[in-house]
Amino acid sequence: MAATDSDPAVTTSTCAHCHREIPSSNIALHSVHCARNLQKCEHCGDMVPRKLMDEHYDENHAPVNCSLCKRSVERELWDLHTGIQCPQRMLACQYCEFELPAIDLFEHQDVCGNRTEYCQICRKYIRLREWIGHELQFHTNSNAATELSSDRTMLEEERAPVAAAEHPVRPTAHASHRTQLLLTIAITGIAVIIGSILYQKKG
Numbered sequence: 001m002a003a004t005d006s007d008p009a010v011t012t013s014t015c016a017h018c019h020r021e022i023p024s025s026n027i028a029l030h031s032v033h034c035a036r037n038l039q040k041c042e043h044c045g046d047m048v049p050r051k052l053m054d055e056h057y058d059e060n061h062a063p064v065n066c067s068l069c070k071r072s073v074e075r076e077l078w079d080l081h082t083g084i085q086c087p088q089r090m091l092a093c094q095y096c097e098f099e100l101p102a103i104d105l106f107e108h109q110d111v112c113g114n115r116t117e118y119c120q121i122c123r124k125y126i127r128l129r130e131w132i133g134h135e136l137q138f139h140t141n142s143n144a145a146t147e148l149s150s151d152r153t154m155l156e157e158e159r160a161p162v163a164a165a166e167h168p169v170r171p172t173a174h175a176s177h178r179t180q181l182l183l184t185i186a187i188t189g190i191a192v193i194i195g196s197i198l199y200q201k202k203g
């Protein structure tokens with residue numbers, strides 16, 4: 001297998017075993033060695049040196065140990081496992097969005113979905129598991145309108161006090177600025193006067 005592809009002018013032949021280009025002068029010898037040393041991987045079809053086959057298998061095809069559920073998972077099924085099969089994968093509760101292992105989720109959601117929330121429109125308590133159905137059934141059309149109008153009243157309620165509050169705030173802020181400025185001028189003036197009095201006394 002040594003001294004193969006050094007000179008580009010050398011004519012080559014394709015090895016029937018590994019399908020690589022081998023200098024024609026070496027092809028006979030190579031074929032023997034190749035057949036003896038390289039092995040076709042039964043999992044991916046790659047030509048792998050026989051002595052590296054275990055390594056190749058471990059790196060590419062060996063089952064993976066899931067750190068969450070401690071199970072050994074076929075490499076081909078790994079994505080499926082982490083995505084939808086691992087019982088310890090973390091999922092969010094559809095009602096409270098708390099994350100917990102998939103295996104505990106069913107039981108948790110059973111309890112969590114039994115909690116109730118007060119429907120302002122119907123004035124009664126609705127189970128969380130029935131909430132979406134309730135909204136669809138009773139409030140799909142009217143709900144949009146109610147939401148809009150409640151938004152509007154909220155905005156108006158908010159806008160009015162803010163507008164009212166903004167006006168008294170500004171003059172106060174201005175006034176305090178002005179007072180501060182006047183105070184500074186006054187203090188400076190007094191300091192100058194005191195200074196000049198002291199100066200005159202000394203003189």
Ligand SMILES: [Zn+2]
Nearest residue numbers: 015017018034
């Ligand atoms: Zn070969």
Ligand SMILES: [Zn+2]
Nearest residue numbers: 041043044045
């Ligand atoms: Zn392979």
Ligand SMILES: [Zn+2]
Nearest residue numbers: 066068069086
């Ligand atoms: Zn797992």
Ligand SMILES: [Zn+2]
Nearest residue numbers: 093095096112
């Ligand atoms: Zn929950």
Ligand SMILES: [Zn+2]
Nearest residue numbers: 119121122138
């Ligand atoms: Zn309702």
